[in-house]
Amino acid sequence: MKILQITDTHLLPPRATLHGIDPAVQLARVVEDILAHHADADLVTVTGDLCNDGEPAAYALLREILAPLPCPVRLLLGNHDARPAFRAAFPEHPADDSGFVQSWLDTPRGRLLFLDSHHPDTIGGRYCAARQGWLETALHGAGPVVVFIHHPPVPDGLAHFDAIRLHDMAAVTGPLRTHAPGVVHVVFGHIHVPLAGTSPEGFAYSAGQSCAHRFVTAPDDPTPWWTEGPPCYRILMWDDLGFRAYGVQVGERRIARSVYCAGP
Numbered sequence: 001m002k003i004l005q006i007t008d009t010h011l012l013p014p015r016a017t018l019h020g021i022d023p024a025v026q027l028a029r030v031v032e033d034i035l036a037h038h039a040d041a042d043l044v045t046v047t048g049d050l051c052n053d054g055e056p057a058a059y060a061l062l063r064e065i066l067a068p069l070p071c072p073v074r075l076l077l078g079n080h081d082a083r084p085a086f087r088a089a090f091p092e093h094p095a096d097d098s099g100f101v102q103s104w105l106d107t108p109r110g111r112l113l114f115l116d117s118h119h120p121d122t123i124g125g126r127y128c129a130a131r132q133g134w135l136e137t138a139l140h141g142a143g144p145v146v147v148f149i150h151h152p153p154v155p156d157g158l159a160h161f162d163a164i165r166l167h168d169m170a171a172v173t174g175p176l177r178t179h180a181p182g183v184v185h186v187v188f189g190h191i192h193v194p195l196a197g198t199s200p201e202g203f204a205y206s207a208g209q210s211c212a213h214r215f216v217t218a219p220d221d222p223t224p225w226w227t228e229g230p231p232c233y234r235i236l237m238w239d240d241l242g243f244r245a246y247g248v249q250v251g252e253r254r255i256a257r258s259v260y261c262a263g264p
Contacts, residue, residue, distance in 0.1 A: 001107055003236040004038060005148075005245075006030055007047040007189030008210035010080060011065075013057035019226050023052070023212040026231040027065050030211055033250045035068060038235065043105070045074045045114070047189040047208070048150025054082025059089035077101050077118035078150035078190060079125065079164070098130045102138075109238045110144035110184065117151040117166055125151030125166040125190075132171045139179050146238065147176065147186045152207065154199035156191055159222040160215070177201055185243045187236065193217045194247060206245050208234040 010023045017023075034041065044066075051058035066073055075093060077083060083101065087093070094103035100116040115135065117125030127135075139145065147153075151166035153173055166172065176183045186205040192215040196206040209232040218224040235246040 001043075001109055001238045002038065002041045003112075003238070004034060004041045004044045005047060005187060005208050005234040005236055006044065006211050007150075007208045008049040008078070008192055008212060009046060009062070010049055010052040010210075010212040011058040011062050012052050013055055014061055018052055019213045019228070021213050021228055024061055024065060026212050027062075029231045029250045030233050031065055031068060033231075033248070034233070035070075039070055041071050042107075043072050043074065043112075044069055045148055045187075046076065047148055047187065048076040048078025048118070049080040049189065050075060050078070050086065051082075052080050054080065054085050056085050056089060059085055063089055072105075074103065074105070074112075074114050074148070075101070076114055076148060076150050076189075077116055079118060079123045081118055083118060083120070096131075096134045098134070100131055100134070102131065102134055104138045104142075106142075107238070110146065110181070111138070111142040113138055113145050113147045115147065115149040115172065117149050117153075122167075123164040125149075127153075127166065127168050127171040129171075132175065135172065135175050139175055142179070143181045144184045145176075145179065145181070146184050146243065147172075149186070149188050151190050152188045152205070153186060154197075154201075154203060154205050156195060156207075157219055158191055158193070159220050160224055161191060162222070173199075173201055173203070176203065184238070185236075185245075187245075191215070196245070204243075208232065208245075209247065209249075
């Protein structure tokens, strides 16, 4: 199974810029690259901070840019989003009975879980009792799972995010810890740097690079610099080789063609 992860797109109304970058141009280039190289993808997921200020015009632009994708799309909410505006723009998008933008998708490999960690007027994430109840239901009867969420439900070690992480991690990791068939991987956004690791509980996790503006990777700096860079997304493969994540940067300058190495 091939899943493409885009994260932290931070769209604004048309032609607006953020830190000198037009997030819509960044995302449009990602979609163009996907259509050229990964039109066979089974799913695209955008893991939160879809829009920078939760504006209806920005969600309308998001819908327009994503429209050419030929596969299903699952969208998650981050702290920059606005749930009412999102649901008005995407009324057909799956949500749970409480209105949280949560869903699951069964695949031949196992169940994909899409969690909603957005809480209004809060930079960090929240996962309330209602959402935890949904998660417990989603895990019931499931085989191995892959979890998608905006805010990291595990310690990320980044000083900038000490006070704006998922504020109740145990609400997510508690049910996952007791899921006997196993948690294959936890995929998130929010941090604007690529990251991979294993949590103290043993969960394998990773984050993709932001599609829009990004942070300089400086784990101990509480005020890291924003920086520009090419649009990014990730190829997530779940197959007989296990679960893997490959980073893609759009528009890299190609300098020479390699030759196949036959070994030894």
